[in-house]
Amino acid sequence: MYNIVQRASAIFAFAMTVMFGLLLSIAISSLYITSNPIGKVDINELNIWLYNYANKETEFAFIEMNIDADLTSLFNWNTKQLFVAVVAEYETELHELNQVVLWDSIIRSKEDAHIKGNKVRNEKYEFVDITPSFGEVNAKYSIYWDVMPYVGFLVGGKTGTNQTIPFPVPLNEKVYN
Amino acid sequence: MFEEEIRFLRKMNKRQLAQQVLNFLMIISSALMVWKALALYTNSESPIVVVLSGSMEPAFYRGDLLFLGMPDEPLRVGDICVFKIPGRDVPIVHRVIKLHDEKESEKQFILTKGDNNQVDDRGLYNKGQLWIHREHIIGKVRGFLPYIGIITILMNDYPQLKYVLIGFLGLYMLVNRE
Numbered sequence: 001m002y003n004i005v006q007r008a009s010a011i012f013a014f015a016m017t018v019m020f021g022l023l024l025s026i027a028i029s030s031l032y033i034t035s036n037p038i039g040k041v042d043i044n045e046l047n048i049w050l051y052n053y054a055n056k057e058t059e060f061a062f063i064e065m066n067i068d069a070d071l072t073s074l075f076n077w078n079t080k081q082l083f084v085a086v087v088a089e090y091e092t093e094l095h096e097l098n099q100v101v102l103w104d105s106i107i108r109s110k111e112d113a114h115i116k117g118n119k120v121r122n123e124k125y126e127f128v129d130i131t132p133s134f135g136e137v138n139a140k141y142s143i144y145w146d147v148m149p150y151v152g153f154l155v156g157g158k159t160g161t162n163q164t165i166p167f168p169v170p171l172n173e174k175v176y177n
Numbered sequence: 178m179f180e181e182e183i184r185f186l187r188k189m190n191k192r193q194l195a196q197q198v199l200n201f202l203m204i205i206s207s208a209l210m211v212w213k214a215l216a217l218y219t220n221s222e223s224p225i226v227v228v229l230s231g232s233m234e235p236a237f238y239r240g241d242l243l244f245l246g247m248p249d250e251p252l253r254v255g256d257i258c259v260f261k262i263p264g265r266d267v268p269i270v271h272r273v274i275k276l277h278d279e280k281e282s283e284k285q286f287i288l289t290k291g292d293n294n295q296v297d298d299r300g301l302y303n304k305g306q307l308w309i310h311r312e313h314i315i316g317k318v319r320g321f322l323p324y325i326g327i328i329t330i331l332m333n334d335y336p337q338l339k340y341v342l343i344g345f346l347g348l349y350m351l352v353n354r355e
Contacts, residue, residue, distance in 0.1 A: 003181070023322070027320070080235075080236075081235060081236060083236065083255070083272070083292065085254075085255060087254050087255070094279060094280055094281070095277045095278055095279055095280060096278050096279075096280045097276070097277075097278040098276070098277045098278070099253065099254035099275065099276045099277075100254070100274075100275050100276075101254055101255075101274040101275065104274075104292075106235065106236075106292060108235065125274065129277075130277040130286055130308075144254065144255045146255050146257075148236045148321065149321060150323065151321060151322055151323065152320060152321065153319060153320050153321075154257070154318055154319060154320065154321060156255055156256075158255075
């Protein structure tokens with residue numbers, strides 16, 4: 001009565017059930033592993049330059065910062081990588097929340113998870129408001145991370161910094177087209 | 178190999194055949210029900226998607242499976258979301274890198290970028306479009322399962338495989354006896 005196809009199908013079905021059961025328990029159990037990530041950003045310098053951008057004179061902010069973060073505790077047996085970013089948050093007259101990524105890094109091993117960056121600049125990302133001018137702005141800077149698992153749920157978090165620096169007046173005018 | 182099955186099919190009377198066909202339809206409709214229930218539960222029109230490009234490597238590779246949900250609260254920078262540009266068929270999975278919440282209209286202005294791309298997505302949006310909004314978002318990535326979706330990619334690349342697989346499964350259901 002039992003031919004080879006039926007046997008193979010039964011074994012396959014059982015193997016699948018076991019595998020998905022195992023994956024699900026890995027996914028759920030790794031939510032309960034505790035971690036203690038810490039980090040801070042110090043802004044050394046903040047300058048604003050005016051450029052001609054899309055035919056409008058636009059304020060570009062340039063930041064120099066020191067980054068110090070210890071995210072090693074986020075690495076457990078189900079951590080594939082971390083996405084780490086420095087995010088600037090501020091409120092303007094027209095927009096209640098503005099969030100801009102200034103710097104990012106992908107960390108793939110526990111050894112690299114202690115991040116120390118001196119005089120890091122926002123070279124990869126432009127720091128520009130949705131309007132041409134920032135106005136009177138007090139931005140807050142924080143380190144954001146996002147944990148990518150091998151299998152399971154994506155979790156993220158951030159550590160805030162209380163240091164706020166009011167935006168200075170634009171330094172001088174440079175016109176590029 | 179199949180003689181036994183063919184003999185079995187011949188031996189079946191009309192009622193038995195109808196029963197098998199009904200069983201087959203039952204399986205298809207329950208799969209559809211599960212999918213639609215999942216869509217309702219997650220509030221996302223397509224709660225499971227397959228990664229089709231390498232623009233989010235090394236986080237997601239081609240063929241990885243993503244589970245989506247639509248959060249009640251607004252999106253935030255760092256969230257990985259799936260969005261659809263009007264006039265384009267294929268949804269894109271990228272990370273939010275810039276965001277502005279307008280006070281008056283409560284509208285979100287979102288800019289995305291793939292982790293593996295050098296530049297942001299303005300080149301991918303429609304011409305002259307600088308931001309995407311909440312209505313373009315299909316869901317936020319909540320869960321991840323690697324490799325499984327590669328079957329879908331293979332079926333897309335080689336459509337014959339799809340018919341062979343569906344045909345084989347259909348035949349199997351018909352001749353399968355409980």
